[in-house]
Amino acid sequence: MIKPILTVENLTVTFETKYGKAVAVNDISFTLKKGEKLGLVGESGSGKSVTSKSILRLLQSPPAKVEGKIILGDTNLLDISEKEMRSYRGNKVTMIFQEPMVSLNPLFTIGDQLSEVINLHQKCSKKQCHQRVVDMLRTVGIPSPETRFKQYPFELSGGMRQRVMIAMALLCNPEVLIADEPTTALDVTIQAQIMDLLRKLNSDFNVSIILITHDLGVVAEMVDTVAVMYAGSIVEKASVREIFCDPKHPYTQGLLKSIPTMKNVEGDLETIEGNVPSIYKLPSGCAFNNRCKYKKSICTQEIPPTTVNGERWIKCWKCTDRWG
Numbered sequence: 001m002i003k004p005i006l007t008v009e010n011l012t013v014t015f016e017t018k019y020g021k022a023v024a025v026n027d028i029s030f031t032l033k034k035g036e037k038l039g040l041v042g043e044s045g046s047g048k049s050v051t052s053k054s055i056l057r058l059l060q061s062p063p064a065k066v067e068g069k070i071i072l073g074d075t076n077l078l079d080i081s082e083k084e085m086r087s088y089r090g091n092k093v094t095m096i097f098q099e100p101m102v103s104l105n106p107l108f109t110i111g112d113q114l115s116e117v118i119n120l121h122q123k124c125s126k127k128q129c130h131q132r133v134v135d136m137l138r139t140v141g142i143p144s145p146e147t148r149f150k151q152y153p154f155e156l157s158g159g160m161r162q163r164v165m166i167a168m169a170l171l172c173n174p175e176v177l178i179a180d181e182p183t184t185a186l187d188v189t190i191q192a193q194i195m196d197l198l199r200k201l202n203s204d205f206n207v208s209i210i211l212i213t214h215d216l217g218v219v220a221e222m223v224d225t226v227a228v229m230y231a232g233s234i235v236e237k238a239s240v241r242e243i244f245c246d247p248k249h250p251y252t253q254g255l256l257k258s259i260p261t262m263k264n265v266e267g268d269l270e271t272i273e274g275n276v277p278s279i280y281k282l283p284s285g286c287a288f289n290n291r292c293k294y295k296k297s298i299c300t301q302e303i304p305p306t307t308v309n310g311e312r313w314i315k316c317w318k319c320t321d322r323w324g
């Protein structure tokens with residue numbers, strides 16, 4: 001067995017708000033191997049961004065309370081000081097977001113911002129630093145990197161800015177890159193280029209990637225493993241092939257029926273009836289029970305255990321021997 005590079009164990013994230021306690025992430029576990037590409041999918045509000053921000057400890061606490069373990073190498077990131085965490089963040093594990101303009105400082109040049117990232121974690125001369133930044137801009141497919149080095153964020157297109165963010169994320173040779181909807185703000189051709197770039201970085205540098213996206217088409221093309229989130233839980237995790245060819249969880253089955261394919265493109269797409277439960281008042285038992293056509297009384301009484309079958313994990317009573 002290859003030791004995973006990242007292990008998330010029983011991660012639970014709650015927010016204490018004036019409306020009450022919200023359970024945004026509810027006891028999730030998963031592992032990521034060196035060089036693996038994991039897709040995290042699920043409807044809006046299912047807890048994907050909260051999960052990724054917890055890994056980098058970017059959630060403000062309070063209101064967030066993060067419990068469980070996030071083990072990178074041999075270190076539980078939830079046990080270390082903020083000072084130690086700073087040496088991990090951006091260095092061993094890093095993240096790119098949906099809107100690159102928000103993460104870039106408009107007042108500094110691209111070159112200055114990228115050089116600062118290097119200086120934060122490593123010592124090198126100004127000349128070496130300049131060279132590394134220019135090389136990295138070239139690696140992520142930015143033409144005329146010497147010119148771009150001197151420009152400000154507003155002088156670049158959205159796609160170029162996202163490439164700069166990827167360059168920034170890669171400058172410290174991270175082991176894990178989390179990409180949270182990295183192409184949502186970009187148009188379709190640019191989206192495809194950015195995805196190609198992520199794929200190339202994964203194959204050339206063996207960076208492990210967690211890709212968060214709504215787009216199941218991107219997931220099908222891009223990742224090795226898929227974790228499906230619903231109301232803060234991972235309801236199913238399996239290889240991309242198993243998820244698409246033989247989904248087991250009723251929610252995954254519904255999710256796949258709701259996307260256009262060559263077969264159903266002319267007919268009506270199916271939707272999953274009912275609504276996602278409120279994270280302020282999760283139902284007892286399985287969080288999906290109010291929408292599930294297979295529901296039995298056990299589904300409303302007890303939270304289903306996770307059935308592990310090799311690399312495949314399913315959190316559904318139907319897949320246990322107590323189903324009958």
Ligand SMILES: Nc1ncnc2c1ncn2[C@@H]1O[C@H](COP(=O)(O)OP(=O)(O)OP(=O)(O)O)[C@@H](O)[C@H]1O
Binds near residue numbers: 024051
């Ligand atoms: N600071 C906060 N206080 C209270 N609730 C929060 C806070 N941050 C996030 N949440 C809630 O946690 C839940 C999960 O949010 P999250 O951003 O992880 O969803 P998501 O799966 O990334 O959705 P999307 O696909 O829309 O990005 C949501 O219901 C959200 O409203």
Ligand SMILES: [Mg+2]
Binds near residue numbers: 048
């Ligand atoms: Mg999100």
